[in-house]
Amino acid sequence: MRLLLTGVTGKVGQNFLPAFLEADRFRDWDVVAICNNRTIPETGRLSVINGSIADPDVVGAAIEGATHVLHMAAVKESPDVCIDVAIKGIFLLLEAFRQSPDARQFILIGGDCSVGHAFQPYPGPVTETSPRKAYPGCYALTKVVEETMLEQFQLQYGLNGCILRAPWIMEKDDFRFALSFGEDQFGGPPWSEYMSDEDIERSASEGLVPMMIDRGGSPLRRNFVHVDDVVTAILAALDNPAANQQLFNISMDEPVDYGEMADYLRNTRRIEAKEVRTPLYSNWLDNTKARLLLGWRPKVDLERLIEMAWSYDRAADNPRKVWYPG
Template identity: 60%
Template sequence: MRLLVTGATGKVGQNVLAAPPRDARFAEAQVVALCHNRGLSLDGVEVVNGSIASREDVARAMAGVTHVLHLAAVKESPDLAIDVAVKGMFLLLEAFRQSETAERFVLLGGDCAVGHIFQPYDSPITEESPRRAYPGCYALTKVIEEVMLEQYRIQYGIDTCCIRAPWIMEKDDFRFAMVFGPDQFGGPAWADLMPQADLERAWQEGLVPLMIAANGEPLRRSFVHVDDVVSAALTALVHPAAAGETFNITMNEPVDYGRLAALLKRRNGTEAIEIRTPFHGNWLDNSKARQRLGWAPDVDLEEMIERAWTYQRAEKDVRRVWYPG
């Protein structure tokens, strides 16, 4: 196997590159990383420096490749979205379909393709549910990527798989996604949902959010730990049942903010503040991945909390949003 990983310096990419030495299925694999804005120096990984939007750079990276794990993405970056998400994937798929060595192409998709908490669903979101992007270029590009992958399989008969993940957590990300004030990691921005006085009180008193969905119940939102995404990605690269399929890769149950608040009060003694939102509580269903791939997440809500609240971040290990590039 010769495996090309795009987005190799990002959150998922770095963990993927660290996994093959520990996984017997990839003991003999050659790993290639296509890197653009950030450098990479890792034993056993061949680095191709270039742009995913360059046909020549993609051709160099694809030379002799049997498997592709496409992780590269940009978020709300309209100036880069088309080059990376559309042109970049098009060039990868074109090179893949014309390659004499290509075997399987795996895309890391996102639950933004089905609108995660922005779009309402009357039942659990499966791989057969309609795609419903929320506003913004990121969600739109994730829909386009899934459709491109699907159509290339139909047009050219190539072996493809999409693993669709919600918000991916590592280290202490989950803890800081739940704080108020300047240390908040990710969204939604509390200032958009709360009066300023409530926001300042929540920050000063160390409260945790109990988001309430549009229907008046505690919000349910899907998360997944990066370790579980990596295990799913490696399985999707080699499992026969992954051919031509899409799989939701997520925790067995979405995070219920009411239960989350109760667990944090029991563990840390923290009080919650209710936040009324226009969001919809949805359930991203991972049954297909569990049944067909034999994959299951190791990290549930309680384990996610424990890992995030006990993690000690080194001074040089800066928490970051990995987009763009």
């Protein structure tokens, strides 16, 4: 078996590759990775093809002999390259894969931006049958198109595809700094959209964390997942007949409740919270289908997510970084 990887130098890819190579079930598989902006060293089981997935020659060379594809590459809010890389890239991969005599399975890592995460309302849990409602921006749009394109290739050509839809993926101390009011904040949202500059500065100086309030007046519930749980979900879906032409939500069993988060940090670390009113919606990404069909269970809940983030000691040569494009 031969696994083709895109996005191997990203957050999920860097955690998935060593887990895959160490897994006894895949010990006879080899790997080929397409690398563009960043690359990784080749090893005995790993070969690298340098170039863009928007280049048909690169994709053609990489797909040769590949039995499985794990497509993780993504472009964030970069309109100048999103069509070439995100849309053209997956089209070229799917076109080459469906025509390959070796093709067995195509896995796409999707995102809950395709269902709008906290920006779009849903009357109940967000399941795999909920309508796609992207929030504004090219990144969410490309994730909707990617999911739809793979599903259409499944319908048109009988391709064995699988979508693993994940919310915001956390690792190391990401969650701690996602809750920062300072310049070291990781990700979003921009507090300036909800607070005055004076409130932000005061909250940062006092070491507070945000207790976001949804538009209904309750503590926000927002979906997260730890990268370790994403990796185990990929390993569970890979070469698994139960994943054939399926879409799975891959998330924590419950969304993070910002009220419960604030209580836990107050009780365990004497960290106080600042109430932040937002126009966001509380949503619940339901992972029941993945637990039922894949036998997958996320291990990181809110308490463990906090403990892992606050106990992580980041080395000076390991900066927290968001890559745009990914």
